[in-house]
Amino acid sequence: MVENRPASVTLGRGFWTVTAVLALLSAFGIYFWTVTPIEVVMPIVGAQPGEQVDQLLRFMSASGTALFIFVAGYLIYFSIAFRARPSDSPDAVGVQVHDNRKLEFWWTAIPTLFVILLSILSIRIWAQIQLAQPTSGLVVESLGHQWYFTFRYPQINGEVTGEMHLPVNTPVVLNVTSSDVIHSFWVPAFRLKADMIPGLINTIRFTPTVIGRYPIICTEFCGTDHGLMNATVPGVGGKPNPGAEFVVVDSKADFQTWYHKTQLANANASNALPSTSGTVALTGGDAAAGKALFAQKCSACHALGPFSQRIVGPGLKDVLHDPTHPNLVDGDPATPADAAKILQQGFTGPLGTMPNATSNGLTDKDIANLVAFLDSMK
Numbered sequence: 342m343v344e345n346r347p348a349s350v351t352l353g354r355g356f357w358t359v360t361a362v363l364a365l366l367s368a369f370g371i372y373f374w375t376v377t378p379i380e381v382v383m384p385i386v387g388a389q390p391g392e393q394v395d396q397l398l399r400f401m402s403a404s405g406t407a408l409f410i411f412v413a414g415y416l417i418y419f420s421i422a423f424r425a426r427p428s429d430s431p432d433a434v435g436v437q438v439h440d441n442r443k444l445e446f447w448w449t450a451i452p453t454l455f456v457i458l459l460s461i462l463s464i465r466i467w468a469q470i471q472l473a474q475p476t477s478g479l480v481v482e483s484l485g486h487q488w489y490f491t492f493r494y495p496q497i498n499g500e501v502t503g504e505m506h507l508p509v510n511t512p513v514v515l516n517v518t519s520s521d522v523i524h525s526f527w528v529p530a531f532r533l534k535a536d537m538i539p540g541l542i543n544t545i546r547f548t549p550t551v552i553g554r555y556p557i558i559c560t561e562f563c564g565t566d567h568g569l570m571n572a573t574v575p576g577v578g579g580k581p582n583p584g585a586e587f588v589v590v591d592s593k594a595d596f597q598t599w600y601h602k603t604q605l606a607n608a609n610a611s612n613a614l615p616s617t618s619g620t621v622a623l624t625g626g627d628a629a630a631g632k633a634l635f636a637q638k639c640s641a642c643h644a645l646g647p648f649s650q651r652i653v654g655p656g657l658k659d660v661l662h663d664p665t666h667p668n669l670v671d672g673d674p675a676t677p678a679d680a681a682k683i684l685q686q687g688f689t690g691p692l693g694t695m696p697n698a699t700s701n702g703l704t705d706k707d708i709a710n711l712v713a714f715l716d717s718m719k
Protein backbone atom coordinates (compact mmCIF):
# COMPACT_ATOMS: atom_id res chain seq x y z
CA MET A 342 0.00 0.00 0.00
CA VAL A 343 1.41 3.30 -1.07
CA GLU A 344 0.36 6.65 0.24
CA ASN A 345 0.47 8.85 -2.77
CA ARG A 346 0.31 12.21 -0.97
CA PRO A 347 2.44 13.83 1.70
CA ALA A 348 1.23 13.39 5.29
CA SER A 349 0.60 17.07 5.81
CA VAL A 350 -2.64 17.58 3.95
CA THR A 351 -3.32 20.64 1.86
CA LEU A 352 -7.02 21.03 1.27
CA GLY A 353 -6.57 22.05 -2.29
CA ARG A 354 -6.47 25.39 -4.01
CA GLY A 355 -10.18 25.99 -4.12
CA PHE A 356 -11.06 25.04 -0.53
CA TRP A 357 -11.68 28.48 0.87
CA THR A 358 -13.50 29.61 -2.25
CA VAL A 359 -15.77 26.56 -2.02
CA THR A 360 -16.29 27.21 1.70
CA ALA A 361 -17.35 30.77 0.98
CA VAL A 362 -19.81 29.63 -1.69
CA LEU A 363 -21.27 26.94 0.62
CA ALA A 364 -21.58 29.48 3.45
CA LEU A 365 -23.45 31.83 1.12
CA LEU A 366 -25.78 29.04 -0.05
CA SER A 367 -26.37 27.96 3.56
CA ALA A 368 -27.14 31.51 4.58
CA PHE A 369 -29.64 31.69 1.77
CA GLY A 370 -31.19 28.36 2.91
CA ILE A 371 -31.47 29.59 6.49
CA TYR A 372 -32.97 32.87 5.29
CA PHE A 373 -35.47 30.94 3.15
CA TRP A 374 -36.70 28.88 6.12
CA THR A 375 -36.83 31.94 8.33
CA VAL A 376 -38.99 34.11 6.10
CA THR A 377 -41.02 31.69 3.99
CA PRO A 378 -44.66 31.69 5.14
CA ILE A 379 -45.37 28.31 6.74
CA GLU A 380 -48.53 28.07 4.60
CA VAL A 381 -46.25 27.22 1.67
CA VAL A 382 -45.56 23.81 3.17
CA MET A 383 -48.35 23.36 5.76
CA PRO A 384 -51.99 24.42 6.27
CA ILE A 385 -52.59 27.43 8.52
CA VAL A 386 -52.17 26.82 12.24
CA GLY A 387 -55.57 26.19 13.84
CA ALA A 388 -54.44 25.32 17.37
CA GLN A 389 -51.70 25.92 19.91
CA PRO A 390 -48.96 24.82 20.43
CA GLY A 391 -48.95 24.57 16.62
CA GLU A 392 -46.92 27.75 16.19
CA GLN A 393 -44.14 26.37 18.39
CA VAL A 394 -44.20 23.16 16.34
CA ASP A 395 -43.78 25.33 13.25
CA GLN A 396 -40.86 27.16 14.82
CA LEU A 397 -39.23 23.82 15.57
CA LEU A 398 -39.89 22.81 11.96
CA ARG A 399 -38.25 26.04 10.75
CA PHE A 400 -35.25 25.48 13.00
CA MET A 401 -34.81 21.87 11.92
CA SER A 402 -35.31 22.69 8.24
CA ALA A 403 -32.88 25.63 8.38
CA SER A 404 -30.16 23.74 10.22
CA GLY A 405 -30.76 20.62 8.13
CA THR A 406 -30.51 22.60 4.90
CA ALA A 407 -27.25 24.29 5.99
CA LEU A 408 -25.81 20.97 7.11
CA PHE A 409 -26.81 19.28 3.87
CA ILE A 410 -25.30 22.05 1.74
CA PHE A 411 -21.94 21.81 3.57
CA VAL A 412 -21.79 18.01 3.64
CA ALA A 413 -22.86 17.56 0.02
CA GLY A 414 -20.76 20.52 -1.16
CA TYR A 415 -17.54 19.29 0.48
CA LEU A 416 -18.25 15.75 -0.70
CA ILE A 417 -18.39 16.97 -4.29
CA TYR A 418 -15.40 19.31 -3.87
CA PHE A 419 -13.13 16.72 -2.21
CA SER A 420 -14.03 14.00 -4.69
CA ILE A 421 -12.84 16.35 -7.42
CA ALA A 422 -9.79 17.82 -5.61
CA PHE A 423 -8.50 14.45 -4.42
CA ARG A 424 -9.47 12.34 -7.44
CA ALA A 425 -7.03 9.72 -8.68
CA ARG A 426 -4.50 11.11 -11.17
CA PRO A 427 -3.22 9.26 -14.26
CA SER A 428 0.25 9.40 -12.65
CA ASP A 429 -0.90 7.55 -9.46
CA SER A 430 0.09 3.93 -9.14
CA PRO A 431 -2.83 1.47 -9.63
CA ASP A 432 -2.97 0.41 -5.95
CA ALA A 433 -2.66 3.94 -4.55
CA VAL A 434 -4.97 4.89 -1.64
CA GLY A 435 -6.02 8.36 -0.65
CA VAL A 436 -4.65 10.49 2.15
CA GLN A 437 -5.22 8.92 5.56
CA VAL A 438 -5.97 11.60 8.16
CA HIS A 439 -5.98 10.55 11.80
CA ASP A 440 -5.02 11.74 15.28
CA ASN A 441 -6.07 15.29 14.54
CA ARG A 442 -7.20 16.11 18.09
CA LYS A 443 -8.60 19.52 17.27
CA LEU A 444 -10.68 18.24 14.37
CA GLU A 445 -11.98 15.24 16.35
CA PHE A 446 -12.93 17.46 19.28
CA TRP A 447 -15.00 19.81 17.18
CA TRP A 448 -16.71 17.20 15.08
CA THR A 449 -17.83 15.53 18.29
CA ALA A 450 -18.69 18.68 20.21
CA ILE A 451 -20.74 20.48 17.57
CA PRO A 452 -23.14 17.63 16.74
CA THR A 453 -23.51 16.82 20.47
CA LEU A 454 -24.44 20.40 21.33
CA PHE A 455 -26.79 20.49 18.36
CA VAL A 456 -28.60 17.31 19.40
CA ILE A 457 -28.90 18.59 22.99
CA LEU A 458 -30.38 21.88 21.76
CA LEU A 459 -32.81 20.02 19.51
CA SER A 460 -33.84 17.79 22.43
CA ILE A 461 -34.55 20.76 24.67
CA LEU A 462 -36.68 22.46 22.03
CA SER A 463 -38.59 19.24 21.26
CA ILE A 464 -39.16 18.19 24.87
CA ARG A 465 -40.65 21.60 25.71
CA ILE A 466 -43.35 21.17 23.08
CA TRP A 467 -43.82 17.49 23.84
CA ALA A 468 -44.46 18.34 27.50
CA GLN A 469 -47.14 20.82 26.53
CA ILE A 470 -48.90 18.30 24.35
CA GLN A 471 -48.54 15.33 26.68
CA LEU A 472 -48.33 16.63 30.24
CA ALA A 473 -50.02 20.04 30.53
CA GLN A 474 -53.00 19.89 32.87
CA PRO A 475 -55.48 22.60 31.93
CA THR A 476 -57.70 23.41 34.90
CA SER A 477 -60.68 24.11 32.67
CA GLY A 478 -61.69 22.93 29.25
CA LEU A 479 -63.21 20.09 27.39
CA VAL A 480 -62.41 16.37 27.49
CA VAL A 481 -63.24 14.66 24.19
CA GLU A 482 -62.67 11.15 22.93
CA SER A 483 -62.10 9.86 19.45
CA LEU A 484 -62.27 6.23 18.37
CA GLY A 485 -60.80 4.78 15.22
CA HIS A 486 -62.91 2.25 13.34
CA GLN A 487 -62.44 0.49 10.02
CA TRP A 488 -62.81 2.98 8.30
CA TYR A 489 -64.06 6.07 10.05
CA PHE A 490 -63.63 8.10 13.21
CA THR A 491 -66.22 8.61 15.95
CA PHE A 492 -66.23 11.19 18.73
CA ARG A 493 -67.58 11.12 22.28
CA TYR A 494 -68.46 14.06 24.48
CA PRO A 495 -69.37 14.33 28.13
CA GLN A 496 -73.17 14.35 28.51
CA ILE A 497 -73.82 13.44 24.89
CA ASN A 498 -75.24 9.99 24.44
CA GLY A 499 -73.54 7.63 22.03
CA GLU A 500 -71.01 8.54 19.38
CA VAL A 501 -70.89 11.55 17.09
CA THR A 502 -69.65 11.03 13.53
CA GLY A 503 -68.60 13.23 10.62
CA GLU A 504 -67.52 16.31 12.52
CA MET A 505 -65.75 16.80 15.83
CA HIS A 506 -66.91 20.20 17.02
CA LEU A 507 -64.70 22.13 19.43
CA PRO A 508 -65.08 25.60 20.96
CA VAL A 509 -62.45 28.15 20.02
CA ASN A 510 -59.88 29.25 22.65
CA THR A 511 -60.82 26.43 25.01
CA PRO A 512 -58.18 23.93 26.15
CA VAL A 513 -59.01 20.45 24.84
CA VAL A 514 -57.86 17.13 26.24
CA LEU A 515 -58.33 14.55 23.50
CA ASN A 516 -58.19 10.87 24.41
CA VAL A 517 -57.91 8.54 21.45
CA THR A 518 -58.16 4.79 21.08
CA SER A 519 -59.38 2.24 18.57
CA SER A 520 -62.16 -0.30 18.38
CA ASP A 521 -60.41 -2.64 15.97
CA VAL A 522 -56.92 -2.17 14.51
CA ILE A 523 -54.25 0.51 14.90
CA HIS A 524 -55.21 3.83 13.35
CA SER A 525 -53.54 7.21 13.78
CA PHE A 526 -55.34 10.49 14.36
CA TRP A 527 -53.76 13.45 12.57
CA VAL A 528 -55.02 16.99 12.14
CA PRO A 529 -52.35 18.70 10.02
CA ALA A 530 -53.69 22.16 10.88
CA PHE A 531 -53.17 21.40 14.58
CA ARG A 532 -49.69 19.90 14.01
CA LEU A 533 -50.81 16.99 16.21
CA LYS A 534 -50.85 13.27 15.76
CA ALA A 535 -51.65 10.37 18.07
CA ASP A 536 -51.77 6.65 17.41
CA MET A 537 -55.14 5.01 18.06
CA ILE A 538 -54.33 1.64 19.56
CA PRO A 539 -56.87 -0.95 20.74
CA GLY A 540 -56.71 -1.30 24.52
CA LEU A 541 -54.56 1.80 24.99
CA ILE A 542 -55.63 5.41 25.46
CA ASN A 543 -53.32 8.08 24.06
CA THR A 544 -53.85 11.68 25.09
CA ILE A 545 -52.99 14.95 23.37
CA ARG A 546 -53.68 18.46 24.61
CA PHE A 547 -54.20 21.57 22.55
CA THR A 548 -56.19 24.77 22.31
CA PRO A 549 -58.01 25.51 19.05
CA THR A 550 -57.37 29.15 18.17
CA VAL A 551 -58.83 29.70 14.70
CA ILE A 552 -62.47 29.10 13.75
CA GLY A 553 -62.60 26.76 10.77
CA ARG A 554 -63.03 23.26 9.39
CA TYR A 555 -59.94 21.07 9.35
CA PRO A 556 -59.47 17.65 7.74
CA ILE A 557 -58.64 14.63 9.89
CA ILE A 558 -56.31 12.07 8.35
CA CYS A 559 -55.57 8.51 9.43
CA THR A 560 -51.83 7.97 9.12
CA GLU A 561 -51.53 4.30 10.00
CA PHE A 562 -52.31 1.72 7.37
CA CYS A 563 -55.45 0.08 8.76
CA GLY A 564 -56.87 -2.04 5.97
CA THR A 565 -58.30 -1.73 2.47
CA ASP A 566 -60.09 1.59 2.99
CA HIS A 567 -57.33 3.28 5.02
CA GLY A 568 -57.01 5.80 2.20
CA LEU A 569 -60.61 6.92 2.71
CA MET A 570 -59.96 7.92 6.34
CA ASN A 571 -58.67 11.16 4.92
CA ALA A 572 -60.85 14.19 4.49
CA THR A 573 -58.57 15.58 1.79
CA VAL A 574 -59.33 12.59 -0.45
CA PRO A 575 -62.32 13.05 -2.77
CA GLY A 576 -64.97 10.37 -3.07
CA VAL A 577 -65.28 7.99 -6.01
CA GLY A 578 -67.63 8.73 -8.92
CA GLY A 579 -68.51 12.24 -7.78
CA LYS A 580 -69.88 10.99 -4.45
CA PRO A 581 -68.48 12.43 -1.23
CA ASN A 582 -65.80 10.35 0.45
CA PRO A 583 -67.67 8.39 3.15
CA GLY A 584 -64.62 8.46 5.40
CA ALA A 585 -64.11 12.24 5.24
CA GLU A 586 -64.29 13.68 8.72
CA PHE A 587 -63.38 17.08 10.05
CA VAL A 588 -62.56 18.96 13.19
CA VAL A 589 -64.84 21.98 13.26
CA VAL A 590 -63.72 24.83 15.49
CA ASP A 591 -66.77 26.94 16.39
CA SER A 592 -67.23 30.18 18.26
CA LYS A 593 -68.22 29.42 21.84
CA ALA A 594 -71.86 30.34 21.12
CA ASP A 595 -72.00 28.18 17.99
CA PHE A 596 -70.42 25.31 19.89
CA GLN A 597 -73.07 25.54 22.63
CA THR A 598 -75.80 25.52 19.99
CA TRP A 599 -74.31 22.47 18.31
CA TYR A 600 -73.72 20.76 21.64
CA HIS A 601 -77.30 21.15 22.86
CA LYS A 602 -78.72 20.19 19.49
CA THR A 603 -76.59 17.03 19.42
CA GLN A 604 -77.41 16.31 23.05
CA LEU A 605 -81.12 16.38 22.25
CA ALA A 606 -80.76 14.48 18.98
CA ASN A 607 -78.88 11.71 20.79
CA ALA A 608 -80.96 11.93 23.98
CA ASN A 609 -83.33 9.00 23.56
CA ALA A 610 -82.51 6.48 26.24
CA SER A 611 -79.66 8.72 27.15
CA ASN A 612 -77.89 10.04 30.16
CA ALA A 613 -78.04 13.55 28.77
CA LEU A 614 -79.60 16.51 30.53
CA PRO A 615 -80.92 14.68 33.59
CA SER A 616 -82.79 16.86 36.05
CA THR A 617 -84.70 16.12 39.20
CA SER A 618 -86.38 19.44 39.79
CA GLY A 619 -88.98 21.54 38.00
CA THR A 620 -92.05 20.19 36.30
CA VAL A 621 -91.62 17.93 33.31
CA ALA A 622 -93.48 19.20 30.26
CA LEU A 623 -95.48 16.23 28.99
CA THR A 624 -96.85 17.66 25.77
CA GLY A 625 -95.35 16.09 22.70
CA GLY A 626 -94.49 12.83 24.44
CA ASP A 627 -94.04 10.06 21.89
CA ALA A 628 -95.55 6.74 22.98
CA ALA A 629 -93.56 4.71 20.43
CA ALA A 630 -90.26 6.19 21.63
CA GLY A 631 -91.43 5.63 25.21
CA LYS A 632 -92.13 1.97 24.46
CA ALA A 633 -88.62 1.47 23.10
CA LEU A 634 -87.15 3.29 26.08
CA PHE A 635 -89.25 1.24 28.52
CA ALA A 636 -87.71 -1.93 27.11
CA GLN A 637 -84.22 -0.52 27.74
CA LYS A 638 -84.58 1.32 30.99
CA CYS A 639 -87.61 -0.04 32.89
CA SER A 640 -88.30 -3.64 31.95
CA ALA A 641 -85.64 -5.06 34.26
CA CYS A 642 -87.81 -4.01 37.23
CA HIS A 643 -91.31 -3.53 35.81
CA ALA A 644 -93.49 -5.98 33.88
CA LEU A 645 -95.99 -4.76 31.33
CA GLY A 646 -98.69 -6.63 33.24
CA PRO A 647 -101.18 -5.94 36.05
CA PHE A 648 -100.09 -4.26 39.29
CA SER A 649 -99.69 -7.59 41.06
CA GLN A 650 -97.19 -8.88 38.51
CA ARG A 651 -94.10 -7.73 40.35
CA ILE A 652 -90.50 -8.11 39.22
CA VAL A 653 -88.85 -5.58 41.51
CA GLY A 654 -91.50 -2.90 41.21
CA PRO A 655 -95.17 -3.43 40.36
CA GLY A 656 -96.50 -4.24 36.89
CA LEU A 657 -97.25 -1.03 35.03
CA LYS A 658 -99.65 -2.00 32.22
CA ASP A 659 -102.68 -0.29 33.75
CA VAL A 660 -100.85 2.14 35.99
CA LEU A 661 -102.74 5.20 34.74
CA HIS A 662 -106.07 3.44 34.10
CA ASP A 663 -106.60 0.87 36.86
CA PRO A 664 -109.85 1.34 38.82
CA THR A 665 -108.55 -0.92 41.60
CA HIS A 666 -105.45 1.29 42.04
CA PRO A 667 -106.66 4.86 41.63
CA ASN A 668 -103.50 6.13 43.32
CA LEU A 669 -99.83 5.66 42.54
CA VAL A 670 -97.47 4.01 45.02
CA ASP A 671 -96.70 7.40 46.60
CA GLY A 672 -100.39 8.02 47.28
CA ASP A 673 -100.82 10.65 44.58
CA PRO A 674 -103.61 10.20 42.02
CA ALA A 675 -102.67 8.14 39.00
CA THR A 676 -102.30 11.04 36.58
CA PRO A 677 -99.64 11.53 33.89
CA ALA A 678 -98.18 14.47 35.81
CA ASP A 679 -97.80 12.45 39.03
CA ALA A 680 -96.32 9.50 37.17
CA ALA A 681 -93.81 11.91 35.64
CA LYS A 682 -92.96 13.17 39.12
CA ILE A 683 -92.04 9.66 40.28
CA LEU A 684 -89.96 9.11 37.14
CA GLN A 685 -88.21 12.40 37.80
CA GLN A 686 -87.66 12.25 41.53
CA GLY A 687 -87.65 8.53 42.20
CA PHE A 688 -89.58 6.75 44.94
CA THR A 689 -88.80 5.10 48.24
CA GLY A 690 -91.54 3.30 50.16
CA PRO A 691 -92.82 -0.05 51.39
CA LEU A 692 -92.66 -1.45 47.84
CA GLY A 693 -88.98 -0.64 47.51
CA THR A 694 -86.87 2.04 45.85
CA MET A 695 -86.87 3.45 42.35
CA PRO A 696 -83.92 5.70 41.45
CA ASN A 697 -84.52 9.21 40.17
CA ALA A 698 -84.08 10.48 36.62
CA THR A 699 -80.42 11.33 37.15
CA SER A 700 -79.58 7.81 38.26
CA ASN A 701 -81.70 6.28 35.54
CA GLY A 702 -80.27 8.62 32.91
CA LEU A 703 -83.64 10.02 31.81
CA THR A 704 -84.07 13.41 30.19
CA ASP A 705 -87.28 15.40 30.47
CA LYS A 706 -88.05 14.30 26.93
CA ASP A 707 -87.44 10.67 27.89
CA ILE A 708 -89.88 11.06 30.80
CA ALA A 709 -92.51 12.64 28.55
CA ASN A 710 -92.12 9.73 26.11
CA LEU A 711 -92.41 7.14 28.89
CA VAL A 712 -95.52 8.76 30.35
CA ALA A 713 -97.08 8.92 26.88
CA PHE A 714 -96.39 5.20 26.51
CA LEU A 715 -97.86 4.33 29.94
CA ASP A 716 -100.89 6.48 29.18
CA SER A 717 -101.38 4.78 25.82
CA MET A 718 -101.93 1.34 27.42
CA LYS A 719 -105.51 0.80 28.41
Ligand code: CUA
Binds near residue numbers: 570
Ligand atom coordinates in the same frame (compact mmCIF):
# COMPACT_ATOMS: atom_id res chain seq x y z
CU1 CUA B 1 -57.57 4.14 9.92
CU2 CUA B 1 -55.67 4.09 8.51
